[in-house]
Each structure stands twice: as C-alpha cells, then as structure tokens.
Amino acid sequence: MLSSMGVTIYDLAREAGVGIGTVSRCLNNHPHVSPATRARVLSIVKRLNYQPHAGAQRLASRRTNTISVIIPSFTNYFYVQTLQGVQDVAADIGMDLMLYGVSHTAQVEHYLRRSLHRGHVDGVLFFSMILPESFVARFQQMRLPMVLVDAYHPAFDSIRVQNNEGGYSATHHLLSLGHRDIAMINASLDTQPARERMDGYRRALEGAGIPFREDRVIISSAGKNDGFNRDAGRDSMRRLLTTTSGPGRPTAVFIASDVQAIGALEGARAEGVRIPEDLAVVSFDDIELAQYAELTTMRQPMYEIGRLAMEKLIARMKDADAAPTLSSFVPDLIVRRSCGAAAHALAGIPVPSQPAPVQHS
Amino acid sequence: MLSSMGVTIYDLAREAGVGIGTVSRCLNNHPHVSPATRARVLSIVKRLNYQPHAGAQRLASRRTNTISVIIPSFTNYFYVQTLQGVQDVAADIGMDLMLYGVSHTAQVEHYLRRSLHRGHVDGVLFFSMILPESFVARFQQMRLPMVLVDAYHPAFDSIRVQNNEGGYSATHHLLSLGHRDIAMINASLDTQPARERMDGYRRALEGAGIPFREDRVIISSAGKNDGFNRDAGRDSMRRLLTTTSGPGRPTAVFIASDVQAIGALEGARAEGVRIPEDLAVVSFDDIELAQYAELTTMRQPMYEIGRLAMEKLIARMKDADAAPTLSSFVPDLIVRRSCGAAAHALAGIPVPSQPAPVQHS
DNA sequence: TACCTTTGTGGAAGCGCTTCCAGAGTTACC
DNA sequence: GGTAACTCTGGAAGCGCTTCCACAAAGGTA
Structure with missing residues (x-):
C-alpha cells in the first residue's frame, strides 16, 4: 500500500493490461473507450490510489x-x-x-x-x-x-x-437634506479614488449652484495608505473644527473613506461636536465597522x-x-444615522431615494 | 521580438553556442561555469526575454x-x-x-x-x-x-x-477587579474553542474558591458559526439580564468572542444596563471592532x-x-474600557499585570 | 614524466503526462 | 464480396526542464 507514492500511468497501464493512451483517455473522459475497459482502468486507479502529476500535466497539456x-x-x-x-x-x-x-x-x-x-x-x-x-x-x-x-x-x-458618481451621490444626499455648506475630508490626491471622489463632490456642489471652495477640503496624507487611515481622519476633523466656528462652520462633511470617518467621529467627540445633530457625515466604502458606527456611506459591491x-x-x-x-x-448609498436623515424622516422631510446600481460595459 | 513567446533553453543554447546543460547551470547559479560563459548566456537570456517553463521545472526537479x-x-x-x-x-x-x-x-x-x-x-x-x-x-x-x-x-x-489559559486569564482579571459573581456567555460546546474557554473560566472560578454554577453560563448556538455571531450574543445578554435582577444579577460577564460581545453590548444597552458601570465585560479575540467598541479582550497573536x-x-x-x-x-489580555479597570485605576486600585506571552514547543 | 584532481562543458536520459497517428477489428451499405 | 466508415486500442513523439555521466583541458604533485 505504500506503493501509492509514485504511481504513474505506466503502472496503471501495466496493471490493467492496456496502453498508456487508453489510460489517459479514461482519466480525461475522452470518448472511444469501451465501457468495460474504462471501468477496469478506473478501478485500478482507485486501488493503487493514483494521483496525477500536476507538473507533467501542465507541461504536456500547456x-x-x-x-x-x-x-x-x-x-x-x-x-x-x-x-x-x-x-x-x-x-x-x-x-x-x-x-x-x-x-x-x-x-x-x-x-x-x-x-x-x-x-x-x-x-x-x-x-x-x-x-x-x-x-x-x-x-x-x-x-x-x-x-x-x-x-x-x-x-x-x-x-x-x-468613484466620481459615488462622490456625487454622497454630496447630493447631503444637499437634499438641506445642507448648503458641506466640507470634505480627503486623502492624498496622488491616489485615483481620492481625486475622483473629490471630483464628484465638486460636481454635486456646482450642480446645486454652490461654488467649490478649496479651503473646505481638508487633505491629510499622513500615515499609511496615503491618508486612508484612522489617525489622518481624526486629525482632519480636528483641523476642520478648530479652524471654524459658529455660522462659519460647515454643517456637513463628506469623508473619503469609512476608516477616516471612524477617526473623524473620535475627533468630533473630542471637540464636543455631536454627529449628526451638529454635523452630518457621509463617507465611503461600507466596511464592516461602518454598520457598527452607524455611518451613512457609499457601498461598493465588493x-x-x-x-x-x-x-x-x-x-x-x-x-x-x-x-x-x-x-x-456604481456605489450604493446606504443611509444610517450619521447623516441625520433619520431625524429628518421623523420630522416629515422626505428622504431622497437611492439611485439604483447600474452595471454597464 | 514576438519571439519571446516560446523561448526555450535550446534556443538559448544555440544562440550562445553552448550546450543546454551549461545554460541550465547558468540559470540555476550552479558552480563550474566560467564567468565569461555565464555572462554571455545571461545576456542572451535578457535579450530574448526568456521565461522558464514552470511546469517543466516542476516535472524535472520534483x-x-x-x-x-x-x-x-x-x-x-x-x-x-x-x-x-x-x-x-x-x-x-x-x-x-x-x-x-x-x-x-x-x-x-x-x-x-x-x-x-x-x-x-x-x-x-x-x-x-x-x-x-x-x-x-x-x-x-x-x-x-x-x-x-x-x-x-x-x-x-x-x-x-x-484557549483554556485565555479563559482563565479573562476570568482571573475580573476576579482581581473584585467581582465574585461572574457569568459567561458562550457559543456551541460542539466547538473546541467554546469548550476550552469555558474550562478556563471554570478553573479560574474554582481557583478563587467560587463554585462553578451551570446556570451562570448562557449558551446560544443560534445563527452561523455555531453561535459565534452578533445576534447570538445579543440574545444571550438579554436572556441573562431578563432572568436576573438586583443582587441576584452577576456583576461581570466573560464572553467567548468579540462578535458576541458586540451584540451583547447592544443587548445591554436595550435593557438599560451600563457597561462597565453595572456590568463588567471581558471577551476574546481582539478583532478590529474590539478596539472601536473599547472591549477588554484576550488577544490572539494572529x-x-x-x-x-x-x-x-x-x-x-x-x-x-x-x-x-x-x-x-497564550493569548494576551488587552485592557480597555469594558471591564471597568480604568475606573478602578482612577480609584487607586492597582490593575493586575498582564501575563507575558509564552511560546513553547 | 606519469598520474591525479579540478574545472568547464556537451548532451543523453529521464520526469509523467497529452496527443496524434497508425492499425486492428467491427459494422454498414451497395 | 468489396469498400467505406466508425470504434477501440497501443505506443511514439513530444512538452522543456534538471541531472548525471563522460570527457577534455588545465593545473598540481611526486
């Protein structure tokens, strides 16, 4: 029984009293093998516990x-x-x-x-x-x-x-909730997602007749993943909140990713700013944490x-x-608590419907 | 240049005016090749953009x-x-x-x-x-x-x-914080981790002279992963809180996994029970969410x-x-907010030191 | 000088498969 | 009965490598 170590089709052929071609045909379900022969060969395959050699198969079959x-x-x-x-x-x-x-x-x-x-x-x-x-x-x-x-x-x-559409939908959602002064927290513009999400943000603003203001975009590329990380999110939020106040402070933020948003929530808490009452938040990705943190976010159908x-x-x-x-x-908008839409809904303000996902080629 | 499609060592050998054995020796850094020959062969490798055939290598070299x-x-x-x-x-x-x-x-x-x-x-x-x-x-x-x-x-x-040690450490930590009535929320005992973690829990209790009580162990194997899931955790916590009250209610719980603990936190919130003030919690795994939820947990060095x-x-x-x-x-104890140790520390009660991780064979 | 060792080289013999071709046997049809 | 077509089979020829053996040349030693 230790024999199984190196059983080849030659062994099978000898044992079954047939040629190697026939054995190969049996193994690969090729036609033109009589049922009797096939059965005999396959039983021997089983008995000797034959295992094909992957390398040889690759070489021969390319x-x-x-x-x-x-x-x-x-x-x-x-x-x-x-x-x-x-x-x-x-x-x-x-x-x-x-x-x-x-x-x-x-x-x-x-x-x-x-x-x-x-x-x-x-x-x-x-x-x-x-x-x-x-x-x-x-x-x-x-x-x-x-x-x-x-x-x-x-x-x-x-x-x-x-990403562009996603950034647009996220921003549009905030606009439709009545926000007019919407900031963005972004990661390094060297990455394509960051650039595209910001383009969508900009497009949505301009589509609503609101000028895009560069000082409303906080960019942090610190730490790993080009700024797509928790610490960068926290720092960005603190920066946003310490440089603004009163009516000069935005009422909503679009954040380029959920991980940044998680950090941003911590930053807001540290500054005593309530989400979503004082500041509405929409982010991007819908990672597992997003559900737990009740983030409204753009879901990618991963x-x-x-x-x-x-x-x-x-x-x-x-x-x-x-x-x-x-x-x-096209990313889906997932509405949770952080954008304040729930509160709106309770107040009788209709929540905008989500765009249907589209997949085109 | 399209030639690179199927360049073999035979092509290299012909081009370099040497034998295939020599080519092979060059490619595999074998000794006994003159520096001049090696350089010539390698330059041709580069020029023809030779790629070895993985299948052939496997077959020949085993x-x-x-x-x-x-x-x-x-x-x-x-x-x-x-x-x-x-x-x-x-x-x-x-x-x-x-x-x-x-x-x-x-x-x-x-x-x-x-x-x-x-x-x-x-x-x-x-x-x-x-x-x-x-x-x-x-x-x-x-x-x-x-x-x-x-x-x-x-x-x-x-x-x-x-897991046994981990369950012991978790429970021991709660004991050292002064808890005497410690429940456990567990998943299906069909799984080895659940059994072992409970054994550790039991051992710690008995080591402290506290009898192990079966009615203090809430087991839910509902849902996926044999009960290692959020819903099971929430249900178990509600079951624990609705069947006990006043001095008959445990002051601490050891929960067999972080995902269950996340659900359990929700369950406690729904019942108006504060963590850690009313109920101290230690769980197991240290998944990413644990940090966010401020769970004290047993970290596995994954x-x-x-x-x-x-x-x-x-x-x-x-x-x-x-x-x-x-x-x-041996899992590490990671102390966060959910066990209440931080509050103890503020009150001047020393926090027990963590056991050093040991790796033995 | 004679002999051994070391270094460098060529190429045959595998590795274990798939595939193709040839041939034997059988059936079908005129 | 002859030819064609189809079914089943054996085994050679490759696939592209590694490894081993043989051998030549060069150097070392007595």
Whole structure:
C-alpha cells in the first residue's frame, strides 16, 4: 500500500493490461473507450490510489488551471470581500488561485514577472495598482489574459468603481437634506479614488449652484495608505473644527473613506461636536465597522466585483482577441444615522431615494 | 521580438553556442561555469526575454516551490491576519501560495485530495478544521509535509492557541477587579474553542474558591458559526439580564468572542444596563471592532501564528522525519474600557499585570 | 614524466503526462 | 464480396526542464 507514492500511468497501464493512451483517455473522459475497459482502468486507479502529476500535466497539456491574483496587502476589508467573490467562482469551475499579496511596491514587478513564466498560470487578476507600462507589451506578447480590477488600462479588460458618481451621490444626499455648506475630508490626491471622489463632490456642489471652495477640503496624507487611515481622519476633523466656528462652520462633511470617518467621529467627540445633530457625515466604502458606527456611506459591491472579475477573466481566456471591455459599478448609498436623515424622516422631510446600481460595459 | 513567446533553453543554447546543460547551470547559479560563459548566456537570456517553463521545472526537479493553504472562508478577521503572516514569510523565501478557501465542508476533502496530487505543492497549511482521519495515512504515505493551525493531530506539527489559559486569564482579571459573581456567555460546546474557554473560566472560578454554577453560563448556538455571531450574543445578554435582577444579577460577564460581545453590548444597552458601570465585560479575540467598541479582550497573536505556521512548514520540508511538534500561543489580555479597570485605576486600585506571552514547543 | 584532481562543458536520459497517428477489428451499405 | 466508415486500442513523439555521466583541458604533485 505504500506503493501509492509514485504511481504513474505506466503502472496503471501495466496493471490493467492496456496502453498508456487508453489510460489517459479514461482519466480525461475522452470518448472511444469501451465501457468495460474504462471501468477496469478506473478501478485500478482507485486501488493503487493514483494521483496525477500536476507538473507533467501542465507541461504536456500547456494549461495550468491556475490563475494568479496580485493584490495589495489584503488585510483591507475591501480586498477580503472581493477575494471571496473571486474564490467562489474559481471553486465553481475548479480553478486554483495563486495568491500574491503586495506589501512593498517592489514586489509588484516581481509577481508580474513570475506570472509571465510560461506554464505558471493561465491568467492574472491585477488589483488597485498602477500597471507598469513595461509590462503591457509583455503581457500582449505572451498573450497572457489579464483583468484589471479597480484599475484601468485600455489594452486590458478593466473593472472600475465609479468613484466620481459615488462622490456625487454622497454630496447630493447631503444637499437634499438641506445642507448648503458641506466640507470634505480627503486623502492624498496622488491616489485615483481620492481625486475622483473629490471630483464628484465638486460636481454635486456646482450642480446645486454652490461654488467649490478649496479651503473646505481638508487633505491629510499622513500615515499609511496615503491618508486612508484612522489617525489622518481624526486629525482632519480636528483641523476642520478648530479652524471654524459658529455660522462659519460647515454643517456637513463628506469623508473619503469609512476608516477616516471612524477617526473623524473620535475627533468630533473630542471637540464636543455631536454627529449628526451638529454635523452630518457621509463617507465611503461600507466596511464592516461602518454598520457598527452607524455611518451613512457609499457601498461598493465588493463581492460582486470579485465574481465579475473572475468571469471576465474566464471569458478572456476563451477568446483572446475580443476587444477589451470596461465594466463599472456604481456605489450604493446606504443611509444610517450619521447623516441625520433619520431625524429628518421623523420630522416629515422626505428622504431622497437611492439611485439604483447600474452595471454597464 | 514576438519571439519571446516560446523561448526555450535550446534556443538559448544555440544562440550562445553552448550546450543546454551549461545554460541550465547558468540559470540555476550552479558552480563550474566560467564567468565569461555565464555572462554571455545571461545576456542572451535578457535579450530574448526568456521565461522558464514552470511546469517543466516542476516535472524535472520534483519541487513545486508552492504550498497550499486550506482555510475556512477567510472573510473572518482572524484568518486575514494569519494569512498575512503566512504570506509575508512565503514572500521572503520566494514561495508561492495556493489559496483554498473552504465555504462548504465538502470542499475540504476536495482540496486535500488536490493538494496530494504529486507535483502540485510541496506542503500544506491546514486551518481550524477537523482533519478527516482518512487523510492522515495518505499524507504520511505521500510524505507530504503539513502543519495544522488552530487544530491538532498527533501525527503532524500543530499550532494552537491556549484557549483554556485565555479563559482563565479573562476570568482571573475580573476576579482581581473584585467581582465574585461572574457569568459567561458562550457559543456551541460542539466547538473546541467554546469548550476550552469555558474550562478556563471554570478553573479560574474554582481557583478563587467560587463554585462553578451551570446556570451562570448562557449558551446560544443560534445563527452561523455555531453561535459565534452578533445576534447570538445579543440574545444571550438579554436572556441573562431578563432572568436576573438586583443582587441576584452577576456583576461581570466573560464572553467567548468579540462578535458576541458586540451584540451583547447592544443587548445591554436595550435593557438599560451600563457597561462597565453595572456590568463588567471581558471577551476574546481582539478583532478590529474590539478596539472601536473599547472591549477588554484576550488577544490572539494572529500575525505571529501565521508566520510560525509557515516556519514550521519549512522546517518540516527540510526534515521529514523529525518528531511532530506542538506549539502554543497564550493569548494576551488587552485592557480597555469594558471591564471597568480604568475606573478602578482612577480609584487607586492597582490593575493586575498582564501575563507575558509564552511560546513553547 | 606519469598520474591525479579540478574545472568547464556537451548532451543523453529521464520526469509523467497529452496527443496524434497508425492499425486492428467491427459494422454498414451497395 | 468489396469498400467505406466508425470504434477501440497501443505506443511514439513530444512538452522543456534538471541531472548525471563522460570527457577534455588545465593545473598540481611526486
């Protein structure tokens, strides 16, 4: 019984008294094998506890049945949810996932290069980072399918979240609650989400005839994640509240992310400012904490994004020559306590309806 | 330049005017190649943009440089942190990770079987689930290294968290704050953590000369994760508070997990019971929310567990015949607001020191 | 000088599969 | 009876690497 260590199709063939071709056909469900032969071979497979050799299969069939996922350090809730969507689809179709978590930017190129090794993976999902231009040609040369998620390049299938629309909806929601002086707390404008969310904020204001004021945007890029963190949020809020007062103080804030908002709530509490009575807050992401902190926020359909990414990749693996597609998800407005809409509703003021999520390509 | 699609060592050899053996030696940094030859070959590697074929390497070298991670659905904060530790070590030594997230129990066997394919992976990390006995022999037969994390089997290296110690420390902390009537909110006793944490609770009580009372343990296994969820926590707390009152009501509770504690806080609020003034709370896990909710809790060093798991696996891959090891982590007590220790400290009552974390094998 | 060792090199022999081609046997139809 | 078509099977030829063995050249030692 210890024999199972290295059973090959040659052993199976000898044991069953057939050729290796026949064995292979049995194993791969090919037609043109008599039922009797197939049954005999399969019983021997079982008896000898045969395990195919993955490397040999890859070499001979030139398919790996594996895709690699290159993702920024995934302790972030966004990626965990997305990865779950990817994983579920992969499990359905029996694909393996190679996980590459990027902690240092230098690793990006390393993992991309590794994914390009022939016979390593059949496709790549690339998340939220800037694809180095030098790799564009390489992927095309190797004809290695790739889907960009939360990122964009015209040469590849891309999936994006409409941050701009999200920023617009968030701000519009505050406007429709009657606020006219709305500030924004943002992270580093070097990141695309920060820029786009601010553009939406600006567009909503201007659409309501309210001029965009640069001094109403507090930007902190301190700490990790380019300012998308709790401490930066707290500092920004304190800065906002210590530099304004009385009627010169905004009545609402749009905050670029939930983590910042969590910090901002602490900052507001420290300054004795009540949320939402004194200051209405809408943020972005709908991470797990947002529900607990009762944040009104823009929800990104993370799980669905993961599923779609995987589906796009599968489609691309089937047809390498189709034109690249661009899919967009529009974030949902999730109304909770922090925007004060509940209080409004009690006072008989109608709450604006949420825009329906749209997914177009 | 489109040539790079399928460059093999034969192409390199021809181009450089050397044999394939020499090329292979250059690529793998073997000795016995003259510096001149090596330089020439490597320059051609660069020029033709050669990429080794992973499948062929695996087949010929019988090493895959990959390990598989079989993990319960990882949206759980515990696994995310642990996986990060695993990932970081893997990146350091250039190993690839194959991620298998288990959503349905049927998938466990499938992923185990897949990992057993020859030439698929060099080792397996298996998390928090019961290893089917039928696989024990198979792994031994195939001599496939495996490390169990948050699980145990005498035949394999195992890494555990001392839930018993944790339950003891949590309860002991409450005792040292002067509480004599301490309840426990627990999840299904079918799970090992729930049993062990309760054993620690009991041991601490009895060590202090307080009899263990079964009616002081509220168990709810409703909902998902065997009762380790928010709703179960809320229900348990309400049950505790509605069945007791006045001096017959406990002054403190040890709750088996943070998620339950979050729900329990809501339940207490609904019953008008203040935490920690009316009821002190200590829970378990130190998930991200715990900090926000100011829970005093038992922290599991998740990242370190991940790192250690990977290191154990590497050691096992080097020496297959060493005796299986068992490593334990003792959870840390993290003191926050929910236990009332802060108030005690203000009142001049010394806060007990935290036990130092111990890691023994 | 004779002999051993070291260094550098070429290439055959695998690794264990898939796939293709050829051939044997069977059935079908004119 | 002859031809065509179809079913089933065996096994060679690759896939692209690593590793080993053989051998040549150069250096070292007595």
